[in-house]
Ligand SMILES: Nc1ncnc2c1ncn2[C@@H]1O[C@H](COP(=O)(O)OP(=O)(O)O)[C@@H](O)[C@H]1O
């Protein structure tokens with residue numbers, strides 16, 4: 001390829017974008033709308049995922065001690081708890097503190113407690129688990145083990161609720177994945193078809209270019225660049241629309257997060273690649289390569 | 290034109306079937322440099338099909354086509370652009386890019402070869418002047434008459450100074466005056482040394498010119514003769530049946546002569 005040819009290819013590319021601005025604009029809008037569906041879906045998924053994470057982070061395991069356990073045994077239990085796998089932090093809660101907490105929880109009904117002469121609550125340890133160990137298998141095994149220890153009366157973490165929640169989360173991800181895949185494939189389909197249609201629209205131009213002896217490279221590059229640019233512009237447009245939707249949603253659901261910047265970059269690049277590949281695939285048939 | 294006669298395009302024992310009902314059968318013809326040849330025949334005779342084989346948009350089932358150093362049986366897809374840059378092609382429907390100016394349309398043929406812009410400007414100024422459209426170089430094709438559009442197409446076809454110009458019914462969409470002008474332009478180009486092979490169904494149009502005529506009928510060459518018509522060509526070949534025409538071929542001693 002001569003350097004002159006490269007320059008003409010560049011002119012051809014920019015010229016084509018300008019001449020075909022209307023069909024390009026229509027394609028970009030179609031693509032942007034379908035991409036909007038995809039990233040809205042992604043944003044909803046990410047928000048739900050972070051909500052799930054936050055909720056599970058708040059889980060605490062309570063280890064209630066037998067009444068009248070000696071300070072020595074209690075400290076011993078604390079040390080052993082600390083060395084349990086997955087334990088992040090162990091806090092001691094004396095029966096007095098527990099009663100105080102309870103009073104606070106009851107609020108204005110706390111006078112009821114005045115009727116109780118003796119503090120009925122046990123001393124306890126409150127455990128915060130590391131994120132990756134918050135799973136029903138791990139928790140159940142630990143609760144079983146620790147429950148056997150001398151001086152431990154009971155281990156409690158809201159097992160039934162936790163397991164139910166875990167199942168719900170698992171099926172959510174499953175459905176989400178399937179749906180995501182469907183949406184993703186549809187978007188790829190829409191984009192490559194849109195690109196294909198714009199190429200079909202210039203079949204005459206391609207034919208004439210071939211007639212006067214343009215190489216396949218000369219013919220292809222403008223269309224590939226066009227496809228990539230359509231991908232970039234439409235993905236940015238989709239992100240812009242999502243930003244508006246996000247603003248609007250924030251009024252009703254404060255704390256809803258937007259997509260992260262690095263994810264946006266990956267998304268835009270991916271769309272450019274899909275656009276370029278769509279062009280290439282469409283041209284392949286056209287140029288009988 | 291007394292310089293040494295060199296064959297620049299040849300069709301040798303070419304057959305090509307299209308669909309169920311049509312085929313070109315054992316076509317033989319040669320065009321020498323600087324020659325002007327009319328390819329005549331009724332609509333559906335296979336003129337366009339034959340030209341397509343010659344600019345290698347299609348390939349024979351049997352036999353071979355040779356244009357310059359390009360040989361159909363040894364042709365790679367990659368060499369097709371190279372061939373197209375060395376020949377010129379025009380059509381009934383002009384095939385101009387309507388969203389580009391006259392200048393850009395003609396320049397395209399040179400741009401794809403990677404020619405430098407100063408060279409392109411100089412050459413196009415020259416060609417557009419010759420076809421009489423320099424003053425309309427910034428117009429778009431839809432603003433031009435049919436005859437003018439065909440002139441632009443011709444300018445584009447000869448921009449790279451081809452050795453041969455293939456013309457498929459170039460006057461098919463033009464009124465008599467424009468037709469005459471285009472034919473004159475083609476003769477002028479031919480006088481400059483470019484061979485021209487022009488297909489047309491219009492016998493009346495070509496009968497008075499005294500150029501070589503190849504008469505194609507139902508996919509066969511029925512006549513190939515340099516001649517001035519005295520009467521209708523159909524009188525000459527005696528009706529329209531191919532076998533009859535073929536029997537007359539020997540009488541006129543036509544195609545075989547130049548083959549090696
Ligand atoms: N792609 C094709 N498939 C099937 N038949 C074709 C095709 N192209 C041309 N034909 C047929 O071949 C015959 C010759 O066509 P053509 O070469 O265009 O004739 P001409 O140019 O002499 O009018 C016609 O009968 C036409 O219908």
Ligand SMILES: [Mg+2]
Nearest residue numbers: 336337457458
């Ligand atoms: Mg035809």
